[in-house]
Amino acid sequence: MKTSLLRIQSIVIKELLQLKRDKMTFGMVIMIPLVQLLLFAFAINTNIRDIPVGVLDHSQTSLSRILQQTVSATGIVKFTHSYTSIEEAQIAIDSNKVRAVFIIPQDVSQRLVRSSSVGLGLPASSKQETSRPVAQWLVDGSDTMIASTIKSLRNMPLTELLDKPANRNTATFETTLLYNPEQRSVVNIVPGLVAVILTMTMIMFTSAAIVREQERGNMEMLITTPLAPLELMIGKIVPYIFIGAIQVAIILGLGYWVFNVPFNGGLTQLAIATFLFICASLVLGLVISTIAKSQLQSMQMTVFVLLPSILLSGFMFPYEGMPLAAQYIAEALPATHFIRLIRGVVLRDVAVVDMSFDMLWLITFTCFGLLVAALRFKKSLD
Amino acid sequence: MSRLNNKLSGTDNVNDYAISATQLTRNFSNLTAVSALDLQVEKQTIYGFLGPNGSGKTTAIRLLTGLLKPSSGEVNILGCNLPKEAQNLRMKIGYMTQKFSLYDDLTVKENLQFVSKIYGLTPNEQKARLSELLSVHQLTQQSNQFADSMSGGQKQRLALAASVIHKPKLLFLDEPTSAVDPQNRREFWEQLFDLCDQGTTILVSTHYMDEAERCHKLAILENGIKRADDTPQNLMDNMAAQIVEIGAKDLRHIKDQLIQLPQVVSAAQLGTHLRVLVNKAEDDPVALLQQQPCLHTSDKLALVRPSLEDVFVSCTNQKITDDSSTTSQGGIG
Ligand SMILES: Nc1ncnc2c1ncn2[C@@H]1O[C@H](COP(=O)(O)OP(=O)(O)OP(=O)(O)O)[C@@H](O)[C@H]1O
Numbered sequence: 122m123k124t125s126l127l128r129i130q131s132i133v134i135k136e137l138l139q140l141k142r143d144k145m146t147f148g149m150v151i152m153i154p155l156v157q158l159l160l161f162a163f164a165i166n167t168n169i170r171d172i173p174v175g176v177l178d179h180s181q182t183s184l185s186r187i188l189q190q191t192v193s194a195t196g197i198v199k200f201t202h203s204y205t206s207i208e209e210a211q212i213a214i215d216s217n218k219v220r221a222v223f224i225i226p227q228d229v230s231q232r233l234v235r236s237s238s239v240g241l242g243l244p245a246s247s248k249q250e251t252s253r254p255v256a257q258w259l260v261d262g263s264d265t266m267i268a269s270t271i272k273s274l275r276n277m278p279l280t281e282l283l284d285k286p287a288n289r290n291t292a293t294f295e296t297t298l299l300y301n302p303e304q305r306s307v308v309n310i311v312p313g314l315v316a317v318i319l320t321m322t323m324i325m326f327t328s329a330a331i332v333r334e335q336e337r338g339n340m341e342m343l344i345t346t347p348l349a350p351l352e353l354m355i356g357k358i359v360p361y362i363f364i365g366a367i368q369v370a371i372i373l374g375l376g377y378w379v380f381n382v383p384f385n386g387g388l389t390q391l392a393i394a395t396f397l398f399i400c401a402s403l404v405l406g407l408v409i410s411t412i413a414k415s416q417l418q419s420m421q422m423t424v425f426v427l428l429p430s431i432l433l434s435g436f437m438f439p440y441e442g443m444p445l446a447a448q449y450i451a452e453a454l455p456a457t458h459f460i461r462l463i464r465g466v467v468l469r470d471v472a473v474v475d476m477s478f479d480m481l482w483l484i485t486f487t488c489f490g491l492l493v494a495a496l497r498f499k500k501s502l503d
Numbered sequence: 504m505s506r507l508n509n510k511l512s513g514t515d516n517v518n519d520y521a522i523s524a525t526q527l528t529r530n531f532s533n534l535t536a537v538s539a540l541d542l543q544v545e546k547q548t549i550y551g552f553l554g555p556n557g558s559g560k561t562t563a564i565r566l567l568t569g570l571l572k573p574s575s576g577e578v579n580i581l582g583c584n585l586p587k588e589a590q591n592l593r594m595k596i597g598y599m600t601q602k603f604s605l606y607d608d609l610t611v612k613e614n615l616q617f618v619s620k621i622y623g624l625t626p627n628e629q630k631a632r633l634s635e636l637l638s639v640h641q642l643t644q645q646s647n648q649f650a651d652s653m654s655g656g657q658k659q660r661l662a663l664a665a666s667v668i669h670k671p672k673l674l675f676l677d678e679p680t681s682a683v684d685p686q687n688r689r690e691f692w693e694q695l696f697d698l699c700d701q702g703t704t705i706l707v708s709t710h711y712m713d714e715a716e717r718c719h720k721l722a723i724l725e726n727g728i729k730r731a732d733d734t735p736q737n738l739m740d741n742m743a744a745q746i747v748e749i750g751a752k753d754l755r756h757i758k759d760q761l762i763q764l765p766q767v768v769s770a771a772q773l774g775t776h777l778r779v780l781v782n783k784a785e786d787d788p789v790a791l792l793q794q795q796p797c798l799h800t801s802d803k804l805a806l807v808r809p810s811l812e813d814v815f816v817s818c819t820n821q822k823i824t825d826d827s828s829t830t831s832q833g834g835i836g
């Protein structure tokens with residue numbers, strides 16, 4: 122037992138020494154979370170603003186110009202071009218100069234006074250012939266996100282336009298947005314990013330670290346020593362647990378101070394959730410290392426796991442919107458469960474034990490993976 | 504040789520052998536790397552594997568260390584049957600791989616510390632053993648140098664030091680001196696004899712003749728088959744060919760002619776002489792060669808003592824080229 126610990130310790134020390142000297146890997150440990158955080162937090166934004174659009178004004182009245190300004194004032198679109206014919210507008214959309222064109226008809230003022238959106242008109246259903254849309258949007262619908270953003274303008278109120286008192290229309294449902302009332306996407310992205318980055322680095326580093334021993338021929342020496350496979354694996358994993366912790370600290374710390382992501386949960390709960398996930402990822406890395414023959418192969422297999430972890434885990438798209446088959450795949454990925462856990466802990470202050478399914482699943486995955494890796498790990502060169 | 508003769512007497516019991524293998528075979532898809540190898544290595548001797556590239560030396564050693572599983576055959580190492588009891592052997596054997604298998608990005612000292620911890624040396628033992636090994640293997644000056652930046656010979660000394668760190672009873676060395684210069688090779692072998700005197704059994708693979716000649720016993724391998732297996736002296740005495748040395752002009756032309764003869768096993772130019780191996784069945788090889796039209800009466804022909812290289816050549820039937828640097832070392836000894 123004591124010699125076993127000594128052997129594990131010797132692997133850990135050796136691994137840390139090598140890591141310290143491998144400037145590239147060491148740099149990646151820090152740079153991957155930094156760069157990814159900045160990329161995702163700044164670039165991915167589901168609150169789309171300032172979509173470039175054009176206008177085709179058939180009316181050319183002061184009213185039509187006011188209408189245009191009202192739409193522009195929402196901040197969702199920005200009028201960058203104006204056209205005189207529908208063909209011109211179509212070409213502009215085709216060539217991606219603008220994402221949509223706002224077509225104001227000649228009789229816009231007549232349409233406007235009857236429109237329900239100014240709060241005077243009768244419900245559209247009863248007087249369809251008299252209440253027609255005020256104007257038309259011609260949208261490049263290929264990007265669903267942009268299309269739905271512009272579609273959200275469909276029912277925009279135009280009360281200020283005619284200087285009429287606001288319509289006291291009560292909503293059918295009252296909605297209260299908890300945890301992220303301002304609807305900033307970064308609040309949801311930052312905790313999810315922890316899962317993505319840990320998936321990437323943890324799996325990649327461990328699988329590469331073990332395959333490297335084979336590739337460089339060190340394994341031939343190690344096999345003839347008293348070192349047991351499990352000792353080698355544990356010794357290889359331990360340093361990366363710390364590295365994972367450093368990365369989590371970088372992401373959540375930056376998220377908190379730079380992007381104002383609230384941190385509502387307890388540190389202990391965060392530590393438990395992260396530890397469970399790091400272990401699951403490292404074990405997955407171990408399993409990969411028993412299959413891959415070279416560092417390149419282990420890299421490719423990491424990407425193979427990483428892609429579904431980004432796309433299906435709920436990091437980018439909500440789990441609920443996925444087809445059943447994709448949901449099954451998502452359930453199998455440790456990242457899915459961790460994203461639920463960490464969003465719960467960071468944003469909603471839940472305890473990990475309260476989300477016992479996800480917790481147990483990560484534990485089961487780790488144990489099962491360790492078993493598979495230890496069984497598959499050959500203590501011979503065949 | 505007197506030491507060897509003592510060793511050779513009174514070894515009937517299987518347990519007296521450090522290594523005993525029977526009909527050991529290993530196939531790689533359609534290639535048989537080691538074929539029906541029978542091997543008996545007595546304790547406290549140095550046993551050599553001599554063979555050309557690809558003859559299966561490394562594969563045989565890997566089979567004997569349990570790194571590879573045999574396709575068929577049995578191996579018994581220090582009384583333990585492989586592969587079942589491989590775990591019990593780990594503390595008793597040391598293995599120096601042909602390719603450097605320590606860590607390039609660690610220093611000499613760190614590498615040795617790592618290996619000593621793997622073998623469970625306590626910190627005190629470790630300190631004493633390390634300084635001892637560093638001085639014995641002349642690595643004290645390099646102790647803080649990265650393995651990566653060392654010369655080939657220094658690396659091999661480090662690898663040897665690492666493989667004996669736990670004082671193994673049985674040591675496998677796979678071409679340990681391939682990058683060591685003749686002077687250091689001499690010292691390297693001094694250390695092997697010291698280890699042997701301290702009770703270590705050593706199995707060493709090589710393709711240097713001078714090294715092979717120092718082994719107590721020797722197996723000549725070719726294409727995975729053991730061609731001969733005896734003490735170097737007996738191998739030379741019982742050789743299946745006789746050696747005629749020819750001193751003449753235009754040796755290259757003579758060689759091309761003689762090699763055509765069915766009785767001639769091989770011919771190789773060594774400096775101003777041509778060394779011709781003639782089949783043992785031939786009664787008077789000198790007369791046979793003298794009759795050849797390519798030789799003049801003025802040419803000197805003489806029957807000479809065989810060297811190990813001749814044994815090697817006649818065993819493997821391999822025609823050694825004149826500029827072969829690996830096999831000419833000590834060949835005329
Ligand atoms: N893992 C393997 N897979 C397939 N063939 C192999 C493998 N290892 C060795 N061989 C083949 O077995 C034969 C013997 O190889 P081995 O490495 O044992 O030779 P060697 O005597 O050590 O040669 P050298 O002097 O070059 O080190 C070679 O033909 C080699 O190609």
Ligand SMILES: [Mg+2]
Pocket residue numbers: 560561562601677
């Ligand atoms: Mg070899």
